[in-house]
Every structure is written in C-alpha cells, then in structure tokens.
Amino acid sequence: xxxxxxxxxxxxxxxxxxxxxxxxxxxxxxxxxxxxxxxxxxxxxxxxxxxxxxxxxxxxxxxxxxxxxxxxxxxxxxxxxxxxxxxxxxxxxxxxxxxxxxxxxxxxxxxxxxxxxxxxxxxxxxxxxxxxxxxxxxxxxxxxxxxxxxxxxxxxxxxxxxxxxxxxxxxxxxxxxxxxxxxxxxxxxxxxxxxxxxxxxxxxxxxxxxxxxxxxxxxxxxxxxxxxxxxxxxxxxxxxxxxxxxxxxxxxxxxxxxxxxxxxxxxxxxxxxxxxxxxxxxxxxxxxxxxxxxxxxxxxxxxxxxxxxxxxxxxxxxxxxxxxxxxxxxxxxxxxxxxxxxxxxxxxxxxxxxxxxxxxxxxxxxxxxxxxxxxxxx
Amino acid sequence: xxxxxxxxxxxxxxxxxxxxxxxxxxxxxxxxxxxxxxxxxxxxxxxxxxxxxxxxxxxxxxxxxxxxxxxxxxxxxxxxxxxxxxxxxxxxxxxxxxxxxxxxxxxxxxxxxxxxxxxxxxxxxxxxxxxxxxxxxxxxxxxxxxxxxxxxxxxxxxxxxxxxxxxxxxxxxxxxxxxxxxxxxxxxxxxxxxxxxxxxxxxxxxxxxxxxxxxxxxxxxxxxxxxxxxxxxxxxxxxxxxxxxxxxxxxxxxxxxxxxxxxxxxxxxxxxxxxxxxxxxxxxxxxxxxxxxxxxxxxxxxxxxxxxxxxxxxxxxxxxxxxxxxxxxxxxxxxxxxxxxxxxxxxxxxxxxxxxxxxxxxxxxxxxxxxxxx
Numbered sequence: 001x002x003x004x005x006x007x008x009x010x011x012x013x014x015x016x017x018x019x020x021x022x023x024x025x026x027x028x029x030x031x032x033x034x035x036x037x038x039x040x041x042x043x044x045x046x047x048x049x050x051x052x053x054x055x056x057x058x059x060x061x062x063x064x065x066x067x068x069x070x071x072x073x074x075x076x077x078x079x080x081x082x083x084x085x086x087x088x089x090x091x092x093x094x095x096x097x098x099x100x101x102x103x104x105x106x107x108x109x110x111x112x113x114x115x116x117x118x119x120x121x122x123x124x125x126x127x128x129x130x131x132x133x134x135x136x137x138x139x140x141x142x143x144x145x146x147x148x149x150x151x152x153x154x155x156x157x158x159x160x161x162x163x164x165x166x167x168x169x170x171x172x173x174x175x176x177x178x179x180x181x182x183x184x185x186x187x188x189x190x191x192x193x194x195x196x197x198x199x200x201x202x203x204x205x206x207x208x209x210x211x212x213x214x215x216x217x218x219x220x221x222x223x224x225x226x227x228x229x230x231x232x233x234x235x236x237x238x239x240x241x242x243x244x245x246x247x248x249x250x251x252x253x254x255x256x257x258x259x260x261x262x263x264x265x266x267x268x269x270x271x272x273x274x275x276x277x278x279x280x281x282x283x284x285x286x287x288x289x290x291x292x293x294x295x296x297x298x299x300x301x302x303x304x305x306x307x308x309x310x311x312x313x314x315x316x317x318x319x320x321x322x323x324x325x326x327x328x329x330x331x332x333x334x335x336x337x338x339x340x341x342x343x344x345x346x347x348x349x350x351x352x353x354x355x356x357x358x359x360x361x362x363x364x365x366x367x368x369x370x371x372x373x374x375x376x377x378x
Numbered sequence: 379x380x381x382x383x384x385x386x387x388x389x390x391x392x393x394x395x396x397x398x399x400x401x402x403x404x405x406x407x408x409x410x411x412x413x414x415x416x417x418x419x420x421x422x423x424x425x426x427x428x429x430x431x432x433x434x435x436x437x438x439x440x441x442x443x444x445x446x447x448x449x450x451x452x453x454x455x456x457x458x459x460x461x462x463x464x465x466x467x468x469x470x471x472x473x474x475x476x477x478x479x480x481x482x483x484x485x486x487x488x489x490x491x492x493x494x495x496x497x498x499x500x501x502x503x504x505x506x507x508x509x510x511x512x513x514x515x516x517x518x519x520x521x522x523x524x525x526x527x528x529x530x531x532x533x534x535x536x537x538x539x540x541x542x543x544x545x546x547x548x549x550x551x552x553x554x555x556x557x558x559x560x561x562x563x564x565x566x567x568x569x570x571x572x573x574x575x576x577x578x579x580x581x582x583x584x585x586x587x588x589x590x591x592x593x594x595x596x597x598x599x600x601x602x603x604x605x606x607x608x609x610x611x612x613x614x615x616x617x618x619x620x621x622x623x624x625x626x627x628x629x630x631x632x633x634x635x636x637x638x639x640x641x642x643x644x645x646x647x648x649x650x651x652x653x654x655x656x657x658x659x660x661x662x663x664x665x666x667x668x669x670x671x672x673x674x675x676x677x678x679x680x681x682x683x684x685x686x687x688x689x690x691x692x693x694x695x696x697x698x699x700x701x702x703x704x705x706x707x708x709x710x711x712x713x714x715x716x717x718x719x720x721x722x723x724x725x726x727x728x729x730x731x732x733x734x735x736x737x738x739x740x741x742x743x744x745x746x747x748x749x750x751x752x
Contacts, residue, residue, distance in 0.1 A: 156713075197718035199727075267506040277740050330701070330730070333575075337504050337734055338529045338582070341575045348575040348730075355708065355726075356716045363712040365653055369644055 020080035047117030061115025066304035078249030082353035094167030096238030119164035160207025178232030189214035200352030247325035325354035401455035407579035446621035453625025469494025495536035534583035554604025565590030576727030620696035627703035694742035
C-alpha cells in the first residue's frame with residue numbers, strides 16, 4: 001500500500017482538479033439538477049481528455065491506468081461538484097465487469113465508444129431472489145451456445161434515460177453464481193419505465209426497467225473467470241470503491257466549503273472559525289476525511305493488485321467513507337447556518353447526494369453484514 | 379410521567395385526523411414550494427391556529443404543553459404543516475407576552491384568522507442579534523424603518539410580523555426594539571423567497587423596509603426592549619421546535635416499523651434482522667428521552683417557571699435526535715429511504731432546518747454552558 005502518490009498520480013490528480021474547477025459550473029449544475037439532466041458536454045470533454053476510461057487499456061481508448069487512478073479522478077470531480085462528479089463517475093458503471101471478465105471483442109465493442117464519449121455504459125442487478133424475478137434467466141438454444149434469454153425481470157438502473165447499454169448482472173445458482181448480460185438500448189423487450197425520483201443524484205436519472213423476453217446473443221454474455229470470481233462480485237467490488245471515492249470527494253468538498261465560510265463569516269465581532277466550537281467540529285471532520293482517504297486509496301490499490309483482502313476492504317472503505325460524507329455534509333450545513341440550507345448553494349445538495357449514493361446499491365447494513373461474514377469466516 | 383387531560387387527549391385525537399388528511403399534500407407542497415393556504419384554512423377552521431390565543435379573545439387558551447402535543451402530532455404526519463403553525467405562534471408570542479391592552483384588542487382577534495411571522499435575522503445578524511442594522515427612526519408619533527431582514531419563515535405571506543430593528547445603532551442588542559408590522563404598511567415589501575432544503579412550503583423570505591412608516595403605537599413595550607422580547611419569546615418557542623422534532627422522529631419510526639414488517643434484508647424478512655431490531659430500539663429510546671425533556675420544558679413554562687436552560691436543552695437534544703432517527707430510518711429503508719416514494723427523505727430534510735433556526739444548536743450549547751457555569 002503506497003502512502004505517497006507517484007508523480008504521475010499527482011499529475012492526474014492535478015489535471016482532474018483543474019478540469020473540474022474549469023468546467024463544473026455551479027449555475028450549470030443547479031440547472032441540470034432541476035431538469036434532471038446528464039452533463040453530456042462535460043462528459044464528452046472528460047472523455048476527450050482521457051478522464052473517463054483512464055483505467056481501460058490503450059487499445060480500448062484508455063490510458064492503461066488502474067482503478068486507483070480512476071478513484072483519484074472521481075475524488076476530484078465530486079469534490080468540486082457532487083452531482084456532476086457522480087454522474088460522470090457512473091457513466092461507465094458497467095466497465096469494471098468488462099475489463100475484468102470480458103473478452104477482446106466485448107472490450108472493443110463496449111469500452112471504445114464510452115472512452116470516445118459516444119456511449120454510456122450503465123449496469124443493473126437482477127436478483128433471482130427477488131420474488132418477481134425468480135427463475136427468469138434461462139438459456140435459449142443449446143445451453144449458452146447461442147446466448148441467453150431473460151424471461152422476465154424488473155429492476156432499476158442508473159442513467160436509465162441516457163444509457164446506450166446496460167450490463168445486467170444476473171444471479172445464478174451455484175457454482176457459477178452470476179453472469180453478466182449486456183443489453184443494448186434498442187434491444188427488443190427492454191422497457192425503460194418512469195423516473196424513480198430520489199433525494200439526490202438528480203443528474204443521474206434512475207429508471208425502473210422491465211426486461212421482457214430479452215434475447216441476449218452469445219457475444220453479449222460475460223461469464224466469471226477461472227479463479228471463481230463472478231461478474232456480480234466484481235461489479236459490487238468496483239462499484240463500492242467508486243462510491244467510496246465519490247463520498248470521499250464530497251466530504252473533502254463540503255469540508256473545504258465549511259472552512260471557507262468559517263473564515264469569512266463574522267459573528268460576535270470575530271470570524272466564526274475563531275470559536276472553539278467550530279474549530280473542533282472542523283478538526284473532527286478533517287480527521288475523519290483523512291481516515292476515509294486512507295481506506296479508499298487502500299481499497300483501490302488492493303483491487304488493482306488483487307490483494308487477498310481486497311473485497312472486504314472495499315466494504316470497509318465504502319461503509320466508512322459514505323458515513324464520513326454524510327456527517328461532513330451535515331456538519332458543513334450546520335457551520336454554514338441558514339445559507340447552508342438554500343438550494344442555490346451546493347452544500348445541501350452535497351448532503352442529498354451523499355445520502356443517496358450511500359443507499360442506492362448496497363446499504364450500510366449490507367456492508368456490515370458482508371464485513372461480519374468475512375471476518376468471522378476467516 | 380405526563381398524563382394528558384381529557385381535553386388534551388380529545389384535541390390530540392382531533393389533530394391526528396386533521397394531520398393525516400393534510401399529509402396527503404406533503405409531496406406537492408415540497409415540490410412546488412408554494413405556501414399551502416388550504417392547510418392554513420384547515421387550521422383556522424378547526425381552531426388549531428388560535429390555540430394559544432386567550433379565551434377572552436375567543437382563542438383556545440392553550441398552554442405551551444398543549445401546543446407541544448399538537449405540534450408533535452401534526453409533525454408526525456406533516457412536518458411542514460407543523461412548521462407553519464409554529465411560525466404563526468412564534469410571531470404571536472411577542473404580542474402575547476408584551477402587548478399593551480390596546481395592542482391586544484387590535485391584534486389578538488386578527489391572529490385567530492390571519493398569519494403571523496417573526497423576523498430577527500439579517501445578513502450580518504444570524505447567531506448574533508447585536509449585528510442588526512435595520513434602523514427604526516422616530517419621527518413624531520411614527521417610526522420610519524429602513525433595512526433588510528432575511529430568513530423570515532413565511533414572511534412573504536404573513537399578514538402580521540414581529541420585526542426587530544434598532545432604535546439606537548450604537549447600543550448593540552440594547553438598541554433593539556420590536557415592532558408589529560402589517561403587510562400593508564407603505565414602504566414594506568417582500569424580497570427574495572428562498573428555495574430551501576426542507577420545510578419547503580413555508581420558505582424563508584427576505585423583508586425589505588424602505589422608509590416604512592410604522593405607527594408609534596406598534597412598538598412593543600419600550601425602545602431598547604427588543605432583545606429581551608426576542609429572548610423571552612425564544613425561551614417559549616424553542617420547546618415547540620423540539621416538539622416538531624419529536625413528531626418528525628416518531629413519524630419516521632412509525633413509517634419504518636410499517637416498512638420493516640414487509641421488507642427484506644439479505645434475503646430474510648427485515649424484522650428478523652437483529653441489526654434492524656436494535657436500530658428500532660435505539661430510535662424509540664432516543665425519541666422517548668427527547669419527548670420527556672420537551673414536555674418538561676413546556677410544563678415549566680406553563681407553571682410560570684420558564685427555564686432558558688431547559689428550553690435550550692430540549693431544542694438541542696430533540697432536533698439533533700430527529701436528524702439521527704431520520705438517518706437511522708434511511709439506514710433501514712436503504713434505497714427506498716432515499717427515494718421520493720417514501721416520506722423519510724423529506725422528513726430528514728425538514729429536520730435539518732430545525733437544527734439551525736431559532737438559534738443554531740451551537741447557540742443552544744452556548745446558552746446551556748453559560749447557564750451551567752453561571
């Protein structure tokens with residue numbers, strides 16, 4: 001685990017910061033938030049500059065870095081603007097699975113358009129245990145030879161209105177555990193239903209989808225690898241780390257804004273930062289954020305090097321960092337006082353975004369159950 | 379143990395039915411951020427609005443504890459509606475405490491059916507009321523007000539507003555005076571209406587005074603009494619914000635219990651999860667503890683033993699508790715907890731305001747520690 005970023009990593013961090021500072025305009029973010037729109041032009045620029053797909057190999061339009069570098073970018077993005085940052089970081093939600101388990105053709109077909117800014121590759125989970133979805137995935141043709149058929153499944157998907165393809169993670173009975181079926185937007189049987197309104201994440205529209213007799217051709221089916229790691233596990237693993245990076249950036253951003261406000265705002269004849277009550281709040285937040293950063297970076301590093309405890313650490317990082325983001329944004333609102341409550345400033349939005357990413361896929365309860373399971377079994 | 383009287387019990391039951399009905403409007407109000415006059419009218423017609431107004435003025439003559447019961451019950455279903463009611467009572471409290479007989483005759487009857495508000499905050503005067511720079515200059519038998527107030531809850535729609543301005547700019551809080559302002563006064567206008575995180579139906583408004591002419595008889599008590607009036611008022615209204623917080627938390631717990639009975643976690647029924655069971659227990663413990671402190675602080679007021687300390691402790695504990703409990707409710711509901719299909723995400727946004735308004739919880743801690751250290 002490196003405690004020092006390399007020069008290259010610092011350059012990436014700096015470039016991402018400068019890009020976010022320049023492009024993520026607050027007024028634009030508020031407008032997009034109101035309309036629930038994806039920041040398409042910013043996404044395209046981020047692709048052109050190589051921020052999206054930074055962890056794809058070069059032949060697929062990437063820069064051949066790891067998840068660690070991706071995390072550095074996400075952190076800088078959400079630090080500047082939670083809504084824009086989250087929506088960009090989720091624009092290639094399905095990439096982690098393809099990078100790890102996809103074949104060359106799949107990587108070419110699905111990653112290159114994203115890296116070029118022409119496509120959004122989202123992901124959704126189809127739990128067989130969900131009563132409605134039970135027994136819904138059956139092979140058609142000769143066992144997996146021609147592909148798979150999703151008889152019927154209901155789930156929700158992020159970027160539902162703008163996605164070009166959805167990596168649908170389907171639970172399967174052992175030993176395979178799960179497979180990933182890539183369903184393209186214009187695929188017959190895919191119905192994107194109404195918007196599911198959430199507290200935050202308004203730039204990343206979430207839709208209910210129904211998959212009704214969707215035929216997935218063989219070259220769109222992704223199986224697990226020989227070491228027994230299945231696509232669903234990979235998906236959750238990567239998503240946890242990306243979520244924790246989003247949370248870390250939001251916490252850092254909310255903290256910096258609280259500092260700035262406390263240094264500017266005067267009450268009782270002094271800057272409020274001179275009051276110990278405020279100082280200690282800031283000290284605690286700083287401590288929590290530093291600890292979160294350590295965990296998030298370690299989780300990303302562990303994923304990249306394939307460390308033994310990588311999966312468990314991803315849960316720890318996700319649990320801790322999301323909590324820190326919620327706490328920091330809540331306290332930042334408190335330090336801001338009245339202005340912190342107003343939508344024209346970004347603090348209350350950061351709180352809503354932090355709370356939403358904390359719960360959208362796996363919850364805190366899920367992380368605790370996973371961590372407990374792992375530490376007790378080991 | 380606090381026992382409700384027969385009268386209080388039937389009032390709470392009546393209010394519960396009203397609250398369930400108005401709660402159907404929660405989402406719409408949250409989305410449009412429009413002041414819900416229909417809900418205001420329901421409060422008016424059912425004599426909820428006039429509860430604290432003395433019986434001799436055909437009001438309900440209710441004490442603080444009764445008002446707290448009512449706010450708690452409404453907030454349990456519709457926090458924003460409780461906030462409207464509390465905002466009205468907050469505007470009325472300075473009049474209740476400090477009106478002279480002719481002011482009573484004039485305003486008490488009106489406030490049975492017209493909306494009130496309270497305005498102290500200014501851009502430079504948030505926690506520090508001494509920072510007020512809105513000036514009230516005496517001209518013969520009138521005062522001329524100039525300045526801008528901010529964050530006045532429902533100030534954009536209120537008919538009668540208690541406004542704090544300086545009759546002497548050099549004397550800090552000792553230069554503050556309180557005035558009863560009517561919406562129709564010339565020189566008074568509403569500025570920006572905030573687009574806020576929670577309690578969106580009763581937004582905070584900016585009030586602009588440009589040579590606003592106020593009759594001298596609308597001064598409450600005497601010049602220089604403003605700070606005293608504001609503090610005495612807040613001592614009596616903080617338990618009400620605390621009661622709303624208890625209601626919000628109880629509403630979140632009610633909803634969570636209903637959800638837990640149907641939902642699943644890790645492929646098991648939610649109610650079988652001990653983590654969930656313990657969270658529910660923690661929520662119930664926190665709510666009950668806060669509730670008792672709220673009732674105690676209100677009882678002290680009714681017994682004529684107003685305690686700044688208890689009012690501040692109740693406000694601080696209950697508003698912090700409401701945030702925590704709403705947070706725990708979201709933890710249990712997961713993705714549904716942050717979805718607008720359920721009320722919890724709205725309740726937590728509403729709860730956040732209460733940690734800040736009527737003295738941030740940092741100010742409450744300041745008041746409490748001062749009281750402890752003498």
